[in-house]
Amino acid sequence: MGKLLGIFLIAFALCQVSHSERDWWENGNFYQIYPRSFKDSNGDGIGDLNGILEKLDYVKDIGMDGVWLSPIFQSPMADFGYDISDYTKVQPEYGTTEDLESLIEKAHSLGLHLILDFVPNHTSDEHEWFQRSVANDSYYRDFYIWHDGVINATTGERQPPSNWISQFRYSAWEWNEQRQQYYLHQFGIKQPDLNYRNPNVVEDMKNVLRFWLARGIDGFRIDAVPFLFEADVDPTTGTYPDEPVIADTSSCPDPDDWCHLNHIYTNSLPEIFDIVYQWREVVDQWKLEYDTDTKVLLTEAYTSFENLMRMYGDGVHNGSNIPFNFEMMADLNNQSTASDYDYYVRHWLDNMPEGVYANWVLGNHDNPRLASRFGAQRADLMNIFLQTLPGIAVTYNGEEYGLEDGYVSWEDSVDPQACNADPDTYQKYSRDPERTPFLWDNTKNAGFSTANRTWLPVGQSYESNNVQAQEAAENSHLKIFKKLTGLRKSEPAFSDGDYESVVGDNWLSYRRQAATGDAYYIILNIGNQNVTLNFNELYGYVSGKLEVVASSLQSGLENGQQVDSDSLEAKAYNGYVLRLISEA
Template sequence: MTRTISSLSTLHLQSSGDQKGHPYMAAHADKLGTSASGRSNSPWWKDAVVYQIYPASFKDSNGDGMGDLRGIIESLDYIKSVGADTIWVSPIFESPQVDLGYDISDYEKIHAPYGTVEDVEDLIHSCHAKGLRILLDLVVNHTSDQHKWFIESRSSRTNEKADWYHWRDGKVGEDGKRAPPNNWRANFGGSAWEWDDVREQYYLHLFSPEMPDVNWSCLAAREAIYASAMRFWLDKGIDGFRIDTMTIYYKPLDFLDAPISEPDSRWQPGWRQYRNNPAVFEIHSDMYSKVWSHYGDLLLVGEYGNTSDTSLALKYCSASANRVGMGFQFESACLGYEMCRFKVDEWDLPAFKRPFAKWQQFIEGTDGWTSAFAENHDLGRSVSRFGCDNPSFRQASAKMLATLQVTCTGTLFIYQGQEIGMTNIPSTWPIEEFKDINTQRYWAELVNSSASEAELVEARRAVGLVARDHSRTPMQWSAESHGGFTTPNANPWMRVNDNYVDINVEAQSKQPNSVLGFWKLLLDVRRDYVKVFAHGTFRYIDVENKQTITYVKEYDGEQALVVCNFTASEQDWEIPEELTSLKLAVCTEVKTVAGILQPFEARIYL
């Protein structure tokens, strides 16, 4: 649909000088909808803007305190108005909800509070009718222990599904008692092995004991997953999958001990044995050959996890490899800590810049692709982690971070609430308000180990920064009770952040200069200059500067200059002499000041 100046006129941000309205409109009115660097002829998903939905917390349509599929359907016009063209819905499948849906007990049924299979079919149809595409979550490293496959597998060692999961007899420990087969640590703490009294063996679980790992070496299990978790939904018309934990499907069947890297712990990280194993690439090639290749141009994005080696990443997303389209890298988003762990170090801007640039430049000279994101269901809110959620600077830093992300290389992913600058859970909330199994297990282990008061204080600080719960509080739709997420008399499954009165969709929809308004403007600019931003080359201007990020994006002779002040103070800044021909197009401030970047100010020159 062609956009006009009037469609953006309510989003103006006054510039310095005599120019009226936002400088983007004044300088580039002739390009709105017909940019020289408009939509490319590459796969649709390279230019896509994907809006991630965490269903439990998005919109409750029936007043039971839990988000649901009807709530998503009712909100599609809003999502499209933000500027997204694709939605990604986190797991909605039948589940005991031990890990809030990532423990699936039936891939072909829907968690009852969310709705029914018919509701999903309605959602798919509604998306396509509105020009939106839809992705679902693919969680196939493990199932729930309530899945019928696991129930059969544990029933006996001779069952036809006996080897669909990883079972081992264990060994005798130094004390003469039964011990797990090896020293691997689970991602949520403790041993990665659980004793089962029914089968009288240990089974592997890299996450919670209620989430046993599937044995991908078993071809029968693999084919069952293809049919139940993939084809069942692709045949209904979905447009792709986000692929959970894609680097860890294969486990070497000798299950050797992990090297001792944490001498004070009985359990050791075993990822060196199973992550990015050569057999994992074979599994993804098999998926492509037997499933993906039969369904057209799907968006397939997987998690790289802690993978920092771009050559390994390219093995997954190289177009010639035919595995997945792109991956999520966590080096920038998880700077200073490891996901699911609560040891959080301080970070500085040069440390952030190094992985940021690496993954921006990842596609240059290769046939790979990448993604751009700052938040998801596993991360704290970006404005609290990399900006400033103090009311004095929250809006400014949220807009600055939006500018950084929207000008990034790759497919763009936005997480629900990010577009209004939602923040982390307040530090005053008691630990009991946190719902995530990872947070609760971590805290219980500390308390049971008689941790000191100082250790508990430090642990609570870490939880306050990076707990997964921060992104899972209900969406803040209005200043009404429960933030408009559910009805006033309902009991939300999780407490709504206390700042919903000040941070909500309804209020920001009426404020052109709001975080939401700025996101809408940025996404219009990205759409008009998608080749420069999504496909362009990247180079820093000030790589060692500890206060600002300045970089140039370039594609086929067109250039963009982006500068972001990451501090709460003014910074001296001048446009580089070799780029003075570029004109200010977007700025987070109402008025710019010559030679000065204001606190958390960001600008785009085109």
């Protein structure tokens, strides 16, 4: 048996409500769809709303409760929908408002809840608000962050008012010739930042939420929350403070790269929380006034752990229902140990406020896919991990069947982060590989589109590995995933059970059991060596037989097969879900 490093018993109690009384989102499974790459219904090479509608039964079949769509609002597509020119219209290449309403209706008929991506930090420079702000319209003049800039004492030339850097590299300030001022853009040049110190901006953005709530939307994933506020102008100097360079520049030597500065004036300012609390009040009031299902907020914030906990609420105000937990996505990799896995579970469970739900996010459209980050051999192990933890699970489309990153050449690159680099370094910045098209079947373009050219190439072999093939196979990544989501819905252990963990030298085991129902034991052998485990020694009270409920595709075990609790061999890179069926 592998060396036992430690035993951790965490009696973590979820909210004290029965499984049947839970709201639709609590303990739920959420699925992120990247619309541009999910399914193309009209052959133009770009995924769309009607394509999603065609495949919504699939989303229901894999066990989802909520479906989050990456941005679909009208946009010039400088950043593929994160540069919005009209928050109340659908981007034409994705469809129409009527198409979206049909999608909402179909989702609700299936018991699914549809969530839109809300991008509040910035608009497109083609948005009417920005155009009016450029023109110095009295209402819109201060909708964005404007400044005259400063005069360089040596050259006499005008330059940006601070050294702030964009997420997409280079200065976060851009000169506007018509207005004769600089505007702030913490992302692309075509994405000017809104000014949340202007109460009219705050109210108009609340009206965007109300507009879509009136059309039946069930919630919003709020983008880039830490960027909503920047330090105000220093009244003594009339300009903005420069941000300090990071202490160790060897980790980010390029002065044009966002990581080169310590963002104390442009990121995670205290004001961001009040805005989130105000948005929560909007959706809660809507539910009460119109007697609807709960409308949820999911917040994206790459920020400190303390800030994430505060995102839930401050004890007086409710905040995000699901402040995305990016700890594992950011800090776990294929070199991580079992202790690392266990640490991040316990860290969240031990520190979150009472009466809220944990959430787990292992992948999204901005990070390499699970099977690429952790190795294809661990694809099932990672989904077993995600689906058997207490709380809410979030899955990025394609990871349910082990989809890996696709190859995208420099010539085919479209991500602005990559395009701002060069042919030698673009892969370091590009998010295109995790956004390549969904693999539905073995027909042209993997069944994603009939077009001769798709917006991104499929980027990988799909003839024998696709959804259709995995559905037809006796066993597959997809079938394992569906087994796991079924357990979450049916077994009290996974909705109400405690988390009790045992950590070995490179394996993690944990027990899930509620007050009623069966006990389940999960094993994740993260390492490259097989280990033999004795559950009675590990937990002190387990004897008898264990039934294999689910296991990695390469485990060699079948569902329903019985194994001895005192001598289970866990193969390298394999995950297992076992049910205790008898006691000696």
